[in-house]
Amino acid sequence: MLNGMKIVVGVTGGIGAYKAAELVSRLRDEGATVPVVMTDAAREFIRPLVFETLTGQSVFTGLFGGKNPLPHITLSESDLLVVYPATANVIGQAACGLGPDLLTTLLLAFKSPVILCPAMNSRMYENPVLQENIKKLEERGYVFVPPETGRLACGKAGTGRLAPATTVLETIRGVLAPKDLKGLKFLVTAGPTREHLDPVRYITNRSSGKMGYAIARAARDRGARVVLVSGPTSIEKPSGVSFIGINTAFEMREAVLSHFDASQIVIMCAAVSDYRPASLSKRKIKKENAELTVKFTPNPDILMELGSHKNQQILVGFAAETENVLDHARTKLQAKNLDLIVANDIGREGAGFETDTNAVGLVFRDGRFIELPMMDKLSVAHRLLDVILDLLQYD
Ligand code: PMT
Numbered sequence: 001m002l003n004g005m006k007i008v009v010g011v012t013g014g015i016g017a018y019k020a021a022e023l024v025s026r027l028r029d030e031g032a033t034v035p036v037v038m039t040d041a042a043r044e045f046i047r048p049l050v051f052e053t054l055t056g057q058s059v060f061t062g063l064f065g066g067k068n069p070l071p072h073i074t075l076s077e078s079d080l081l082v083v084y085p086a087t088a089n090v091i092g093q094a095a096c097g098l099g100p101d102l103l104t105t106l107l108l109a110f111k112s113p114v115i116l117c118p119a120m121n122s123r124m125y126e127n128p129v130l131q132e133n134i135k136k137l138e139e140r141g142y143v144f145v146p147p148e149t150g151r152l153a154c155g156k157a158g159t160g161r162l163a164p165a166t167t168v169l170e171t172i173r174g175v176l177a178p179k180d181l182k183g184l185k186f187l188v189t190a191g192p193t194r195e196h197l198d199p200v201r202y203i204t205n206r207s208s209g210k211m212g213y214a215i216a217r218a219a220r221d222r223g224a225r226v227v228l229v230s231g232p233t234s235i236e237k238p239s240g241v242s243f244i245g246i247n248t249a250f251e252m253r254e255a256v257l258s259h260f261d262a263s264q265i266v267i268m269c270a271a272v273s274d275y276r277p278a279s280l281s282k283r284k285i286k287k288e289n290a291e292l293t294v295k296f297t298p299n300p301d302i303l304m305e306l307g308s309h310k311n312q313q314i315l316v317g318f319a320a321e322t323e324n325v326l327d328h329a330r331t332k333l334q335a336k337n338l339d340l341i342v343a344n345d346i347g348r349e350g351a352g353f354e355t356d357t358n359a360v361g362l363v364f365r366d367g368r369f370i371e372l373p374m375m376d377k378l379s380v381a382h383r384l385l386d387v388i389l390d391l392l393q394y395d
Contacts, residue, residue: 001030001378001379002030002172002173002176003030003031004033005032005033005079005176006032006034006077006078006079007078007080007081008035008036008037008075009023009024009082010038010082010090010103011037011039011046011084011085012039012041012085012086013040013045014042014045014087014119014162015045015119015153016084016161017042017085018045019084019165020036020084020165023168024036024051024054026165026166026169027172028055030169035057035075035078036060037102038060038061038103039103041087041089060075062101071102071106072099072108072109079113079176080112080113080114080172080175081106081110082115082172083107083114084115084162084165085117085162086118088127090103090104090107091118091130091137092129094107094116113141113175115143115144115145115168115171115172116143116144117144117162117168118130118134118144118146118147119162121152122152122156123158125147125159126159143171145163146163147161148162148163148164149161170217173221174220177218177221179222181222181223181389182222182223182224183223185226185263185264185265186216186227186264186266187226187260188228188229188266188269189229189252189267189268189272189302190213190228190269191209191212191231191232191233192270192273193246193248193249193252194232194248194273195249195273195277196247196248197285198283200284201285203275203277204231204232205271205353206353207231207233207271208233208235208354209231210354210356210377211269211318211377211380211381212228212267212270213230213235213237213238214380215267215385216228216238217378218378218382219385220240222385225242227241227242227259228241228242228244229244229252230243230245230270231245231246231270232245232247249300250300253302257302257305257306263313264312264313265314265316266314266316268302268315268316268318274301277294277296277297278295278296301336303315303336304335304336307335308337314388315337315340316338316339316342316388317333317340317341318341319332319333319344320353321345321346323347325343326343326361329341329361330363333363333365339364340363340364340365340387340388341363343361343362344360345359356376356377357376357377358377358380359372359375360372360380362384
């Protein structure tokens with residue numbers, strides 16, 4: 001998504017300046033061109049050589065004396081400017097419209113989106129003057145990625161730690177994404193379910209939630225309103241979506257049914273357990289020196305139920321298969337009355353459960369089939385949303 005974009009990273013003088021190297025590196029990995037602007041104070045914390053090595057180009061450090069006579073104007077023609085970290089000083093100068101150096105002059109000339117990532121001691125962050133400056137800039141359309149709470153450079157705990165590069169990367173993607181799903185209401189499920197046997201044991205599966213969360217993030221970034229119903233996962237919850245955490249298939253069914261009528265697009269990515277133990281022991285089952293037989297009973301098929309009730313919704317299912325992937329996916333599409341099913345060959349290396357990448361095929365109700373190459377789960381999510389948008393437009 002960032003391929004071909006020009007994203008300027010401004011680095012100011014804070015202890016978190018070293019984290020900018022990771023951000024620059026991640027942006028380069030995604031195909032962006034990344035000019036770096038450093039203030040004098042930033043160069044006290046990290047050497048320009050780090051960024052020059054990562055980007056393959058010289059770092060911009062001043063208004064005068066470089067090969068380019070107007071660096072603030074040339075750089076202002078970029079797609080986005082992110083200041084990471086942003087000190088109280090640079091935020092104050094931006095709020096007052098001052099331009100004593102290249103970075104602040106660039107902020108004055110910049111017309112595309114600007115993201116500021118404050119990082120400083122909590123005493124400075126909590127200062128009402130700084131908070132007023134942030135508010136003023138937010139009202140002018142600047143996007144802020146707030147600092148985290150944790151151990152600060154002074155050794156004490158407080159709010160002021162620079163947000164991680166991954167969070168900023170997500171904000172960048174969100175700001176730059178086309179808003180072509182604006183106003184649409186999505187219901188997305190993700191993760192596994194847990195089916196309890198006794199108070200300490202359950203059966204579940206290996207779903208990490210990565211695929212479903214990527215869909216929720218991508219839809220949110222493209223302007224949709226998203227309800228995400230998720231089984232237990234250990235990955236970060238996407239911000240800016242309505243999150244409903246559940247444990248069992250029955251709880252997922254209840255959450256999904258209560259949001260179904262209000263949704264226009266429903267994507268069932270969760271790995272719902274097909275069975276649950278037939279009885280739930282109130283006490284921990286004791287170990288005995290004999291075989292233990294557990295009887296299972298079928299869970300409700302949530303997607304089947306949605307398919308039989310659907311009215312205006314676009315209904316999308318996933319099919320996690322290890323053999324005859326397409327045949328099984330087509331059978332599920334028909335049986336569950338879906339508009340589209342994502343055929344997921346979970347036996348393939350780098351695809352399916354827990355991986356960061358996925359390789360899927362999209363099977364349509366009218367028989368069409370699109371095979372997608374292996375790509376990261378967020379890119380799969382965007383390709384899926386592209387075809388859903390087409391379905392909505394030609395419906
Ligand atoms: O979470 P990750 O680690 O990123 O892994 C992603 C994934 C492999 C879980 C995902 O890509 C995927 O394939 N999800 C579907 C998993 C699944 O349960 O597939 P299924 O073929 O068993 O079910 C078919 C469809 O019916 C699915 O949309 C499922 O959500 C739904 N279903 C299944 C059983 C049930 N009782 N109720 C349901 O609604």
